[in-house]
Amino acid sequence: MPLGLLKYGRGDDYPYERQPDLPGPTELKDHYDVVIIGGGGHGVATAYYLAKHHGITNVAVLEKAYLGGGNTARNTAVIRSNYLTPEGVRFYSASVKLFEGLANEFDFNIMYSQRGQLTLAHTDATVRAFRQRAEVNRHFGGRTELIDRKSIAELVPCLNLDPAELPVLAGLWHKDGATARHDAVAWGYARGATQRGVELHQLTEVTGINQAAGRVTGVTTNRGTVGCHTVIQAVAGHSAILARKAGFELPLVAYPLQAMVTLPVKPFLNPLVSSSALHCYVQQTGRGEIVIGGGSDPYPLYSSRASLPLKESLIASAVDMFPFLSEMRLLRQWAGITDMTTDYSPIMGVSPLENYYLDAGWGTWGFKATPICGQTMAQLVASGGQVPELIQPFALERFDRFQQVNEMGATAASH
């Protein structure tokens, strides 16, 4: 029993002298230095670093529903940096580094668990691509290697190496792969930000972006209008819709992405396992549930409804990989709306409006980037628009310049 818990034994009620993690509702002020639209992980992380690193605390995070209730609440929390492009690997590696120290920084356990991630290759084309990813990762100090069937069997003895007429040929073993309690990440950032003076306004939807002379002057919400000096949009699945309200288009298409979870069982699976050919990944949470996920739905839709065909095909793949899962029970199925770019990389940085910044295009892979997004977006705002080097490759204008950062192969099946 850790000593930290002893104090809770003093009374049957929770010790009240502690500050709540999140303050109660307050009125909106007339003006803020910075308005952040979207109270997901990215929004509150940005607020946190603005306050912590740059002393900017006159900040409001406006969230239309509840804190971290968008994709932050729905994602399957795969954290990894084994991407393909140097730009991607550098960026996501920086995020993984930040994740490692987050619980102690927050004084709030985000249950970061570095279990390693194993991706299976079933064709020689995939083996080639995996070798390249392993090499690029190692180049930037990551721990990734290509391993053979024997090593895979040692790592995950219960895995079926010959699923679905598609024998496993090799695996990409990424030791830095991890997972964390996704909600706790948003809460930890929100707690740290609000303790430093940032305001978090839930049930506050931004319905308009007010502008004068090419600059944003404020935003209209369901609770009235607020003025501000700078705006950041961090609304994931709704990025294109919000940008349209601000008067410009983003090259994003929204697809539903589903995931599901079983009843908990005692631990038997340590690494996160995914298969490139079966479009499926399987992992066990700290509670013991088996999380099953895969690629997005095959057609664009702004709805977070779950569907039967996707459930059937995903589970069939999961059972191919781990046949004994057939006797387990599915508990819950859900979906989120993901904002997909053509190159599977995000859109970060400046927008066509002078004081309006973008954090979008997070598709199926943005949870792992939460810390580094927060940090770089805060730098961007604090510096008055100097784009940090790490996110320069992800500029919106790359689509005009034909300088995409293609991570498709490194993203499709395993977020």
Added chain:
Amino acid sequence: MSPRRLDAPYGQLIDRDSPVEFEFDGELIRGYRGDSVVSALLGEDRWLISRSFKYHRPRGPLSLAGHDANTLVQTPRAPNQLAEDLDAQDQEIVSGQNFLGSLRADRYALLDRLGRFLPVGFYYRAFFKPRGIWRYWEAFIRKTAGLGVANLRVKPRYSDKQYLFCDVAVVGAGPAGISAALTAAAGGAEVLLIDENPYTGGALTYHRFGLEDVTREHMLAQLRSSLAAAANIRVLSGATCNAWFSDHYLPVFQGERLLKVRANTCILATGSSEQPVVFRNNDVPGIVLCSALERLLLHHGVCPEGPAVVLAGNDDAYLTALTAIDAGLTLAAVVDMRPATDNPALAAALAERGVTCYFNATVYEAHEDASGLRLGSVDVYNIETAGQVGALTARIECQLLAMSAGLMPAYQLACHGGAKLEYVDEKAAFALTQLPEGMLLAGGVNSIHTLEAVCADGRNAGRQALRALSRPADDDEAVECALRVNHPWPIFKHPRGREFVDFDEDLQVKDIINSARLGYRDIQLVKRYSTVGMGPSQGRHSALTTARLIAQATDRTVSETGVTTARPPVKPEPLGLLAGRRFHPVRKTPLDSRHRALGAHMIPAGSWRRPAFYGKPSQRTACIAAEAQAVRTGVGIIDVSTLGGIDLRGPDAAEFLNRIYTYGFLKQPVGKTRYAVLTSEQGVVVDDGVAARLADEHFYVTATTTGVDRVYRDMLRWNAQWRLSVDIAQVTSAYSAVNVAGPRSRDVLESAGCDLDLSAEAFPYLACREACVGGIPVRIMRVGFVGELGYELHVPSLMAQSLWDRLLSAGAAFDIKPFGVETQRLLRLEKGHIIVGQDTDGMSHPGEVGLEWAISRKKPFFVGRRSVEILMAQPLKRQLVGFSLSVHAPQPKEGHLVIRSGDIVGNVTSCEVSATLNQIVGLAYVHPDDALPGCDITIRTDDAVCVQATVVALPFYDPQNERQAL
């Protein structure tokens, strides 16, 4: 056998003539056919069935309907099974789960003692200091979490799937559902009546709806006989409709089958879930819902040990009390949380039977008996104000407590469809609103509870369904239900806690309130922080209490507070049934049996299987070398049937190709082939092939094995916009093809009886012809992928085997050797031909991979042209080149990086040892400054060993192209 079983009419579901037995936790349990594991256990007076998730408290049944997680057990095959849903007759061995030691003496039960140090969300508060320590705590916490143990060795059982269609799907075969089904069927609709129980009748099978029980039996008999007589109703019993998906798509689990029902209209008659009262130790085994006691008596004929106490929040609980007394159970008292009954006759009836009733009172605390595993007594206190008690009134010895705090509509399916739950303050109950189109409610789920009204409501739903189907229907009846079923505040916080709101997750009143105090005020955040409602019963018994507690704690109305989103499925569902039987389509070319007979080593290529080479995998290098040698010096033959084939016919066929592919096709002569490169709208090379012009208005185009489906789809999509006069057909399977290559290939064709003048003049390189080989019609193209004189013969698939046999026997004289794809990859590499998808990636534009020549700049448009032009105008970032190094150097592998002054500049895409050239040769992306022949490049190979390679002009082999032009 067991003294506690009652005679008929009790025990409707059991067959007293068929005893069954199974082992539970090492002891033999006897029951009857028709028993669930739980009813058999209760029949032997065993109430301890599981241990709770967090505190490892002893747990027994709560709902007896498979609607809670208190009876999760383990069988040898599977963890986490609801024992109430397990038929006793099917079991051999069942055990409890989630304990250390034994179910009775669980050493983890210590956690219950430590409970006060484990506040809600305790794991967020500790275990991470000093940094690095979490890893160790995590391992321990993971082990204590989780419920059952997965058996990693089980193989999937056989299960299948079936589609069903109906006009009206009625879910729930209680009085409301049956009435609805009868009305809809009488009006001519095809009806599917679905119920999770193995019988029809729902609550009518156990719950009396008035003082006298005869009404119930009479009504049940009548409804069942009408059902049997109805022509167009199909009844699915023991079938759980486990979700509602868009457009009334319903997954129904029945036995080992998943039925996928598509309905036109959907009537939900799913009833309601009875709600527990929240007081200290309300989870001790022996404390059940009123409906559970009724089921136990009427369905299973088990009369539990008394004395019993009924804790009432409504009049219905009195009916349970009467049922219990009639069955012979000793009733110690009825404790009513209200000042009086709504129907005075009920209180009188109990008084008549000598039962003490306490009004304005509640059970404030329950105590275990000496074993610590079963209810021993309850403390009855006066209620002063909502949730507050005064003095102890009585301590009552009892072994059983049946409680009812009210009802919650069985809202799950409706909420899957987007319906909302709204709190009706006068009734202190949630009601469903905002149903999706075509969904109707009837009976309990519609907040209607008196029997007459329930049936009328069902008939109305049937009528509305008929109208929705544009069929005539009578006018709706007036339906009224004044019955109050919900107690407004059946929640009694105790200074020492253990008043469970959520049994699945071991959450007490303070846990819920403290979540809000910590700032997790939104009901969704309460759920996420405290985990309330996240367990197997998904909030069925906790949502109402949670909403009330949070409303109070955050000063909002219960409606404003609301409940969390209900997500599919309704009940935990077996993954095996969802997966079903697996279909793994594998495509075989018509020559598959020939390859296997020749000892080919087969590998996947998309869903196809192709020979990699012929021979044992252990002799791979030697086999490939021999096959390559044969092609270079004699003749080889390869099956290329998996190549995509697309047939284009019509006056605009050439125009169409001209717009799709990068090259010019308008002036392509009949009888000629042209290389066809496809770029995406982003300017990336995505496929290639050969376009053969067979006639003025007829092209035959090949595409890559794995790319053809996409190419074909894109072609159709584009032509849907362009509307050119061209027919596009995918003929991949209709044609098979072989490539005969090598200096002796012409000889082979000639001796096989090819009726064409094969001389270089009559049939030059890149020409195509239609001809016959020994009477077999073929399309022949002179192509040179492997860099030798070669002929690609496309033949109707039915004749592929004859052609193959003919060529092999004619080729025998020339030592013809079949070769596989791996050999082909080596040969084409020597010739410097790229493979799209291997030597190109998601960013490769034509300029990077040396395909500028295949772009026609003269034509006004092709797909991707704008992007290609922009990309090619930019300075190159990398370039695909050929490289070579000594055979003695470490061989770079595909995917290895090209490094330049410490930075990554590219990667190897192809690399082979070439016996012909006595060198290692390969293709790699390199820095543009290093792209000229003669430049040195550094490749980082395995174990970070760097090797120097030299850039070489392509092709490596036969740079003057003399051999293929022979």
